[in-house]
Amino acid sequence: MSASAVSPARTSRGSYSDPRESPATEVLRTGNGVRDLNPATQLSLAGGLALTAVLFGPLCMVIVVTICLVLSALAGRARPFLTLFTRTILILGIAIVALQTFFVPGTTELFSWWLFTATAEGLAAGIQIASRVLGVGASVILLIQILNLDRLVLDMEQRGMSPRATYVITATVNIIPQMRKQMGVIMDAQKSRGVETDSNLWVRTQAFVPTIGPLILNSIMGVEEKALTLESRGFSATGTRTSLRYVEDRPRDKRLRVLIVCALVAIIGVRIVLWIL
Amino acid sequence: MDSVTLTDVTYTYPGSEGPVLRDINLSIRAGEFCSIIGPNGAGKTTLCAAIRGFVPKFYKGDFEGTVRIKGEDIADASIGEIARDVGFVFQNPFTQMSGITASVYDELAFGLRNLGVPPAQIRERVEGMLELAGITAFRDRDPFQLSGGQQQRVALAAMLIMEQDVIVIDEPTSQLDPQSTDDVFALIEAAQKQGRTIVLVEHKMGHVARYSDRVVLMGEGRIQAIGTPADVFTDPAAASHGITLPESIELAQRLAGHGVTVPGSPLTVPALIGALSGGSHHVAD
Numbered sequence: 255m256s257a258s259a260v261s262p263a264r265t266s267r268g269s270y271s272d273p274r275e276s277p278a279t280e281v282l283r284t285g286n287g288v289r290d291l292n293p294a295t296q297l298s299l300a301g302g303l304a305l306t307a308v309l310f311g312p313l314c315m316v317i318v319v320t321i322c323l324v325l326s327a328l329a330g331r332a333r334p335f336l337t338l339f340t341r342t343i344l345i346l347g348i349a350i351v352a353l354q355t356f357f358v359p360g361t362t363e364l365f366s367w368w369l370f371t372a373t374a375e376g377l378a379a380g381i382q383i384a385s386r387v388l389g390v391g392a393s394v395i396l397l398i399q400i401l402n403l404d405r406l407v408l409d410m411e412q413r414g415m416s417p418r419a420t421y422v423i424t425a426t427v428n429i430i431p432q433m434r435k436q437m438g439v440i441m442d443a444q445k446s447r448g449v450e451t452d453s454n455l456w457v458r459t460q461a462f463v464p465t466i467g468p469l470i471l472n473s474i475m476g477v478e479e480k481a482l483t484l485e486s487r488g489f490s491a492t493g494t495r496t497s498l499r500y501v502e503d504r505p506r507d508k509r510l511r512v513l514i515v516c517a518l519v520a521i522i523g524v525r526i527v528l529w530i531l
Numbered sequence: 532m533d534s535v536t537l538t539d540v541t542y543t544y545p546g547s548e549g550p551v552l553r554d555i556n557l558s559i560r561a562g563e564f565c566s567i568i569g570p571n572g573a574g575k576t577t578l579c580a581a582i583r584g585f586v587p588k589f590y591k592g593d594f595e596g597t598v599r600i601k602g603e604d605i606a607d608a609s610i611g612e613i614a615r616d617v618g619f620v621f622q623n624p625f626t627q628m629s630g631i632t633a634s635v636y637d638e639l640a641f642g643l644r645n646l647g648v649p650p651a652q653i654r655e656r657v658e659g660m661l662e663l664a665g666i667t668a669f670r671d672r673d674p675f676q677l678s679g680g681q682q683q684r685v686a687l688a689a690m691l692i693m694e695q696d697v698i699v700i701d702e703p704t705s706q707l708d709p710q711s712t713d714d715v716f717a718l719i720e721a722a723q724k725q726g727r728t729i730v731l732v733e734h735k736m737g738h739v740a741r742y743s744d745r746v747v748l749m750g751e752g753r754i755q756a757i758g759t760p761a762d763v764f765t766d767p768a769a770a771s772h773g774i775t776l777p778e779s780i781e782l783a784q785r786l787a788g789h790g791v792t793v794p795g796s797p798l799t800v801p802a803l804i805g806a807l808s809g810g811s812h813h814v815a816d
Contacts, residue, residue, distance in 0.1 A: 279650050404633065417645075424631040432630065432675050479626035482585055486619040486690065487629070487642035490611035496644045496653060498637075 282405055282499040288329035292507040293406040294413075295514075299325075300397040302514045307389020309525045315385035322392040331399035338398070343391030347384040354380030403427055409501045417495060433469065440468050533602070534561040534697055534728040535582055540596035542577060542586055551577045553752040555596070559745075561696070564720075564729045566739045568763075569749035570773045575732045578749065579699045582730060584613040600697060615646065618690040622702035624682035627689070628674045635677075635685050636661070636670045642693045656692055664688035664718055680711025687718055697728045704735060716742055740764060740777040740798040748772060761796035779803040 283290050291299075307318045319339075326335035355364075360375030407420045441451050444464050451461040484490075540555040551574050559565045567575045580586040584605050587594035598605050600616050621627055632638045639660055643653045661667045664684050669677060674685055683703055690698060700719065704712040716738050723729050733739050739746060739760065746763040748756040750772040756763050763769055764780045776784070779800045783793040797803035 421631055428630055435675060436625070476623070476626040479621050479623060480630065482589060482619065483621065483627045483686075484629065485585075485589070485610045486583070486614055486617075487693065488611060488614045488645035490609065491614060491645050491647075492611065494647045496647055496650055498640060498644065498650055498653060 289400050292503045293409040295507045296401050298511050298514045300393045304390045304393035311382050312385040315389045318389040319392045322396040326399050329400045338395050347388045350384040351380035405501050532561050533558045535559040536599040538597045543593040545592045564723050564744045566731045566743040567747045573749040574752040579701050583617050583619045617697045618695040620690050620700040622705045624686050627686035634671045638674045660688050660692040680707045691722050699730045701732045736777045
C-alpha cells in the first residue's frame with residue numbers, strides 16, 4: 255500500500271511520540287495541587303498508606319484515615335470521601351467487629367445477648383481486622399477521589415505501556431455507562447411490548463431476564479463491528495502515535511515518591527523490630 | 532484512473548455452504564460516487580468488506596481473485612495498512628465510537644493519533660472537520676450522549692478526517708430519520724466533492740438515484756446490472772430483484788401505464804414535476 259499524506263515517518267510499533275516536543279500539545283491539569291500530582295505519585299501515596307494500615311493495624315488506622323481525609327479535603331473532595339467512607343467501609347468495619355465479637359470463642363466474657371456471647375478475644379480480633387479494612391478502604395477511597403482516569407492512562411502511555419493495554423483499561427471503565435444507556439433503550443423497547451419494568455422487586459426481577467438477554471447479545475454482536483471500526487481508524491497501524499496532551503511528572507513528584515519509598519522502608523523496619531521484640 | 536478494482540472475486544465465509552460473492556469484476560473510478568444496491572443477502576456488505584480488506588483478512592474463509600486499491604493489490608497489506616487508503620463506516624453508529632474518548636473532539640482525533648499525525652495538524656484537521664460536518668456545537672460532548680443521527684455524523688466525520696482516498700459506507704442511514712439522512716448524505720457529497728471515491732450500500736433509492744454517478748445492482752452474489760442510476764432503475768432486472776424504485780421512476784412508469792410518457796428518466800420528484808410541467812411529456816391519444 256502506498257503511504258498517504260497522513261502517514262509520517264514510522265518507528266517502532268505501538269509507542270507514543272514525546273508530547274512535550276510539540277507546542278500543539280497541552281498539559282492535562284485539574285487546577286488542584288493534590289489532584290494534579292502525577293498519577294504514579296498518587297498511586298504510591300495511596301499504596302503506602304494502605305500498606306502502613308496493614309502492617310500496624312489499630313496503631314496507625316486513625317492516623318491513616320485522618321491523612322486520607324485531610325488529603326481529600328485538600329483535593330476539594332472531603333464530602334464525597336466521607337459519604338463513600340461512611341456508607342461502605344465504616345459499615346463493613348462495624349459489621350466485622352460485631353461478628354468477630356460474638357462469634358470468635360474466648361474465655362473472657364464481656365456480656366451476653368439472646369443466644370450470643372461477646373468475648374474480649376473476639377472484640378480484639380475484630381478491631382485488628384476492622385482497623386486494617388478501614389485503613390486500606392480509606393486509602394482506596396482517597397485514590398478514587400484524587401486519581402483521574404484520563405491522566406492515569408496518559409501517564410501510563412508516557413511510561414511506555416502499549417496502546418492496546420491502555421485501550422482495554424479505558425474501554426473497560428467506560429463500558430458501564432455505555433451499557434447502562436443501551437439497557438435504557440432495551441427496557442423502553444420491552445416496555446412497549448408490554449413487559450412491566452417499573453414496579454415492586456419481584457416484577458423488576460422478572461423483567462431482568464428479557465432485558466439482560468438482548469443486552470448481552472447486542473454487546474457480543476457489537477464487538478465485531480467495534481473491532482473493525484478500530485482497524486478502520488488505524489488502531490493496529492505500526493509506528494509512533496501522537497499524544498495531544500501530557501501529564502507532568504515534576505521534580506516535586508519525584509521527590510515525594512522517593513520520600514514515600516523511604517518512609518515505607520522505615521515503617522517496614524519498625525514493624526520487623528516490633529515483631530522481633 | 533481506477534481507484535478500486537475487483538477482478539474475478541469469489542468468496543465463501545467459513546462454514547458457509549456456498550460463495551457469497553461470485554466472479555465479481557468491478558472497477559470504480561477515482562472520485563466516483565458508486566452505490567451498491569440489492570436485496571438482503573445479495574452480498575453487498577461482503578463486497579464492501581472485500582474492498583476494505585476485512586474479507587478475507589478478518590473474516591477468513593475462501594477467497595479467490597484480486598482487489599486493487601489505486602492499482603496496488605491489497606493481498607499482502609495488513610488491515611491497518613489498508614486503513615491509510617480505505618475508510619469504512621458501518622450502519623450502527625453506536626458501535627462506531629472508539630469507546631475511550633470523552634468528547635467528539637477527541638473522537639475525531641483518535642484515528643489521526645493512531646497514524647502518528649503531528650499534533651498541530653491534528654488540531655487543524657479536527658477543527659475543519661467539525662465545521663464541515665456541522666458538529667461544532669457538540670465538540671465537547673460525550674459521543675455516547677448524542678442522538679443516533681448526530682452519532683452517525685460523528686462516525687462519518689471521524690472516518691473522513693483521515694483523508695483516505697476511498698470511503699466505503701455500509702447503510703449509514705438505516706437507523707436515521709429523514710432529516711438526519713439528508714444531513715449524512717450532504718456530508719458524503721461534500722467528501723466526494725473533495726475528490727474521495729465513495730462506495731455506498733444504501734436502501735433509500737431516492738437518495739441513491741440523486742447522488743450516485745453509478746449504481747451496481749447485486750443479486751445472489753453476482754453483479755446483475757451496472758450503470759448510471761437511470762440505466763439501472765429502468766432495467767427490468769431491478770424489478771425482478773425486488774428493488775424498490777425511486778419515487779420519480781415509479782411515478783413515471785405508472786404514468787406510462789396511463790398513456791403519459793415522460794422523456795428520459797427523471798431521478799428525483801422535482802425533475803419529474805419539471806418534465807411534466809415543462810410540457811416535454813407526451814400523452815397518448
